[in-house]
Amino acid sequence: MNPDNFHAVILGNGITGITAARHLRVLRPDCRITVISAETEHFFSRTALMYLYMGHMEYHHLKPYEDGFWAKNRIELLHAFVSQIDTNAQQLHYAREFSIHNQAITPGGTAQQLAYDVLLLATGSQYNRFGWPGQDLSGVQGLYGMPDVLQMETNTRDVRQAVIVGGGLIGIEMAEMLRTRDIDVTFLVRETAFWSNVLPLEEAQLIGRHIREHHVDLRLEAELEKILDDGTGRVRAIVTKRGEEIPCQFVGLTTGVSPNVSLAKSAGLDTDRGILVDEFLQTSAPNVYAAGDCTQLRKPAPGQKSVNQIWYTGRIMGETVARSLAGQRTAYQPGVFFNSAKFFDIEYQTYGNVPAKLPEGEQTFYWEFSSGGAARPGHLGGAKALRLNFRADTRALTGVNTFGLRLRHDVCDRWIKTGTPIEEVLENLPAANFDPEFFKQYEPEIVAAFNEQFGTKLRAKAKKGLFANLFS
Numbered sequence: 001m002n003p004d005n006f007h008a009v010i011l012g013n014g015i016t017g018i019t020a021a022r023h024l025r026v027l028r029p030d031c032r033i034t035v036i037s038a039e040t041e042h043f044f045s046r047t048a049l050m051y052l053y054m055g056h057m058e059y060h061h062l063k064p065y066e067d068g069f070w071a072k073n074r075i076e077l078l079h080a081f082v083s084q085i086d087t088n089a090q091q092l093h094y095a096r097e098f099s100i101h102n103q104a105i106t107p108g109g110t111a112q113q114l115a116y117d118v119l120l121l122a123t124g125s126q127y128n129r130f131g132w133p134g135q136d137l138s139g140v141q142g143l144y145g146m147p148d149v150l151q152m153e154t155n156t157r158d159v160r161q162a163v164i165v166g167g168g169l170i171g172i173e174m175a176e177m178l179r180t181r182d183i184d185v186t187f188l189v190r191e192t193a194f195w196s197n198v199l200p201l202e203e204a205q206l207i208g209r210h211i212r213e214h215h216v217d218l219r220l221e222a223e224l225e226k227i228l229d230d231g232t233g234r235v236r237a238i239v240t241k242r243g244e245e246i247p248c249q250f251v252g253l254t255t256g257v258s259p260n261v262s263l264a265k266s267a268g269l270d271t272d273r274g275i276l277v278d279e280f281l282q283t284s285a286p287n288v289y290a291a292g293d294c295t296q297l298r299k300p301a302p303g304q305k306s307v308n309q310i311w312y313t314g315r316i317m318g319e320t321v322a323r324s325l326a327g328q329r330t331a332y333q334p335g336v337f338f339n340s341a342k343f344f345d346i347e348y349q350t351y352g353n354v355p356a357k358l359p360e361g362e363q364t365f366y367w368e369f370s371s372g373g374a375a376r377p378g379h380l381g382g383a384k385a386l387r388l389n390f391r392a393d394t395r396a397l398t399g400v401n402t403f404g405l406r407l408r409h410d411v412c413d414r415w416i417k418t419g420t421p422i423e424e425v426l427e428n429l430p431a432a433n434f435d436p437e438f439f440k441q442y443e444p445e446i447v448a449a450f451n452e453q454f455g456t457k458l459r460a461k462a463k464k465g466l467f468a469n470l471f472s
C-alpha cells in the first residue's frame with residue numbers, strides 16, 4: 001500500500017461521513033480523500049433544517065465549516081449520485097447530472113467511474129412511506145433533507161390546513177414549522193400519548209399538553225387510512241382509520257425513517273434493516289465500511305439498539321471508523337447513550353437507558369414543574385421535568401431524562417458509566433446543572449420530592465460560588 005496513492009472514498013457528506021473525513025485527514029496526512037453526496041455540495045447541520053424554513057437562519061448559517069476548509073484540508077468534494085458499487089473491481093459508478101423527486105434520484109448524463117482503496121458508506125436514512133392511497137399526490141411529503149425543505153416551501157404556499165401523520169421528533173418539528181406560518185395543524189398519532197413508544201407516560205403526556213398549548217390539534221389513537229385527491233392531483237383531505245375526513249392542502253409524512261440500504265443491497269452487501277456491520281463497522285465486502293444512520297450492528301452491546309439514527313451516534317461512529325479507514329482497525333464502543341432534541345419550547349436531553357417501560361430490577365424517580373401556562377414567543381416554556389432511573393439493588397444510576405432544563409453531559413456520562421448511587425447523584429445535582437437560577441429555585445424541591453417518595457433524608461449540597469458549575 002503506497003500512502004501517496006491510497007484513496008479513501010466516503011459516500012455521504014452528513015455528520016458521519018464528514019467526521020470520518022476530518023479524522024482520517026489527521027491520521028493519514030498524505031492519502032487522497034474524496035467525499036461524495038447527491039444532496040448538497042457542502043456539509044450542513046441536518047438538525048437545524050427547520051430553522052431554514054422558519055426564517056431564523058439562512059443556508060450558509062447551517063454550514064459548520066467555511067467553504068474553503070475542504071480545499072485547505074485536501075478533502076475533495078464531489079456533488080454526484082452514486083448508482084452502483086463494484087466491490088470486486090473496487091470502484092463506484094456515479095453521475096454528476098441527476099434529478100431528485102420524493103427521495104427518488106434519477107441519474108442523467110454519462111456514468112463515470114471512481115476507484116477506491118477503501119470505501120465508507122455513510123448514506124444516512126430516508127423517510128418512510130407505507131404505500132397509503134394518495135401518498136404521491138402533490139402536497140404530500142416527508143422531511144429528511146434539503147430537497148424536502150425546498151419542496152415544503154412550494155407545497156405549503158397558500159395552505160391553510162395541514163395534517164401531520166406520525167408523532168416523533170420530526171413530526172413535532174414539522175408542526176412547529178407550519179405553525180410559524182399560521183397554518184392550522186392536525187397531528188395524527190397512533191399511540192395513546194405522544195411518542196409513548198419512546199418516552200415514559202408522564203413525559204409523553206407532558207409533551208402532549210405542550211403541543212396543544214401551541215394550538216396544534218393533537219389527535220391520539222388516530223391513524224391514516226388514505227389521502228384524497230382534489231381532482232387536479234393535489235391533496236384535499238385525509239381519511240382516518242375511523243372514517244373521519246379531515247380537510248387539508250398539505251400532508252406531512254413523519255412516520256419514522258429507515259436506513260438507506262438500496263445501493264449496498266444492489267452491490268451484494270449483507271443488509272437487513274440497515275447495512276450489516278461488525279464491531280469494526282466493516283461490511284460483508286472487503287475494504288468497505290459503513291457508519292451512521294445507514295448501519296445495523298450485527299452484535300449490539302447489551303442494552304444497546306442495533307440501529308441508531310441519531311446525530312451523536314453518527315459523530316462517534318465517524319470518529320471510530322476513520323481509524324479503520326486509516327489502517328488502524330478499531331472497534332466501535334458506543335459508551336453511554338445520549339440524545340437531545342426540542343419539542344417546541346421544551347429542550348429534551350436523555351442519557352443512558354430510559355425506555356418507555358421501566359426495566360425489571362430498576363426504580364424510577366420523576367419530578368415535574370409546570371408554570372401552568374403556554375410559553376410566550378422567545379421564552380422557554382414553563383414545563384420542567386427530571387427523571388432518574390436506577391438499579392433497585394445497587395442503587396446505581398442507569399438513565400436520566402430532562403425536559404426544560406439542561407444538565408452537563410460530562411457529569412451525567414460519568415455518573416452512569418461509574419454506576420454512581422442515586423443518593424449521591426441527588427446530593428450532587430448542582431455539579432451537573434448548567435443553570436445557576438435553576439439550582440436556586442428547584443433543586444431543594446427535587447430533593448424533597450425524592451425524600452418523600454423514597455423515605456430518605458438527603459440534602460442538596462450547595463454550590464461553592466456563583467459560577468462554580470461552569471468551572472467544576
Ligand SMILES: Cc1cc2nc3c(=O)[nH]c(=O)nc-3n(C[C@H](O)[C@H](O)[C@H](O)COP(=O)(O)OP(=O)(O)OC[C@H]3O[C@@H](n4cnc5c(N)ncnc54)[C@H](O)[C@@H]3O)c2cc1C
Binds near residue numbers: 040341
Ligand atoms: C429534520 C430532522 C431533525 C433531526 N433532529 C435531530 C436531533 O434533534 N437530534 C438527533 O440526535 N438527531 C436528529 N436528527 C437525525 C440526524 O440528523 C441524523 O441521525 C444524522 O444526520 C445522520 O447522519 P449521517 O451522516 O449518518 O447521514 P445523512 O446526514 O443522512 O447523510 C447521508 C448523505 O448521503 C447521501 N447519499 C446517500 N446515498 C447516496 C448516493 N447513492 N449517492 C450520493 N449521495 C448519497 C445523502 O443524500 C445524504 O446527504 C434529525 C433528522 C432530521 C431529518
